Amino acid sequence: MSSPHLKAILFDIGGVVVQSPLLAIREYEIEHRIPNNYINCLITGRGSEGAWQEFERGQISLFPFYEKFSQELSDVDNGNKWYIEYCERKNIACPELPQKLVIDGRELFGRMMRTSQTLDKYVYEAILRIRAVERWRVIALTNNYSKIDASFLGLDIRYSKRYPGVTLDSELRFLGWERGPVPPHIRKLFDDFLDSSEVGMRKPERRFYLLACERNHIRPQEAVFLDDLGLNLKTARELGMETIHVPMGGAASALRILGDKLGIDLTQDLEPEANMPSKL
Numbered sequence: 064m065s066s067p068h069l070k071a072i073l074f075d076i077g078g079v080v081v082q083s084p085l086l087a088i089r090e091y092e093i094e095h096r097i098p099n100n101y102i103n104c105l106i107t108g109r110g111s112e113g114a115w116q117e118f119e120r121g122q123i124s125l126f127p128f129y130e131k132f133s134q135e136l137s138d139v140d141n142g143n144k145w146y147i148e149y150c151e152r153k154n155i156a157c158p159e160l161p162q163k164l165v166i167d168g169r170e171l172f173g174r175m176m177r178t179s180q181t182l183d184k185y186v187y188e189a190i191l192r193i194r195a196v197e198r199w200r201v202i203a204l205t206n207n208y209s210k211i212d213a214s215f216l217g218l219d220i221r222y223s224k225r226y227p228g229v230t231l232d233s234e235l236r237f238l239g240w241e242r243g244p245v246p247p248h249i250r251k252l253f254d255d256f257l258d259s260s261e262v263g264m265r266k267p268e269r270r271f272y273l274l275a276c277e278r279n280h281i282r283p284q285e286a287v288f289l290d291d292l293g294l295n296l297k298t299a300r301e302l303g304m305e306t307i308h309v310p311m312g313g314a315a316s317a318l319r320i321l322g323d324k325l326g327i328d329l330t331q332d333l334e335p336e337a338n339m340p341s342k343l
Contacts, residue, residue, distance in 0.1 A: 066324040070285040071200035078291030084175035108145035121260035122208040124217025132168030178240040184316040189329040210260040267298040
């Protein structure tokens with residue numbers, strides 16, 4: 064159904080415009096025989112005060128983040144408790160839980176970031192079609208880590224001994240960030256690009272969504288938001304935005320829904336391989 068009142072489309076980046084880093088987490092879990100979604104429970108269980116959340120808000124430098132992230136990912140006491148609660152919420156049988164974990168946060172984060180350097184061509188082409196109409200603001204609303212400056216590494220003597228020879232350039236290569244966490248040609252797709260690490264707030268914090276509206280002179284009711292995570296979509300709906308869930312590997316179906324709302328075809332005539340990933 065068409066939504067003629069819409070003035071803006073808000074896109075998440077990871078899991079929508081580019082491949083989800085959750086794929087790397089799942090691969091890691093399979094390799095190390097960790098229950099499905101266990102690591103995500105470890106990341107989200109700490110609420111807004113975890114290492115992941117602090118890093119996305121630009122509150123902690125990279126190597127201190129690695130250290131804290133490693134500690135939190137290896138915390139099976141809390142991990143098992145949160146995973147049991149997750150299984151109960153999902154009404155699924157709880158598998159055998161780990162008694163000990165030693166997860167290297169740097170290794171896992173590096174895999175996640177390299178995975179998310181893969182562009183979804185369906186979404187890329189859809190954004191180009193939307194922009195060609197010149198009717199809507201196209202906005203990125205992303206939990207990201209783009210605040211890269213002289214203090215980014217946080218590489219004091221402790222980490223220098225543990226990681227000899229590491230430089231800013233070498234670490235950016237390790238993460239697949241030679242052109243930045245989000246390369247310039249991706250940023251240029253958007254009329255506005257709200258990065259959590261640059262503004263000190265993140266999804267699903269209400270103020271982050273409201274900042275996007277304020278900066279682009281729209282009301283939440285005039286926006287539609289695409290994200291791969293239900294928690295982020297929930298806040299958007301509560302504020303009055305229309306929402307579209309983008310499931311892993313399901314960009315085409317999400318874009319058909321968006322196209323119906325906008326009254327334009329976002330998938331017609333795309334090549335069959337257009338939904339296949341490509342490097343940024």
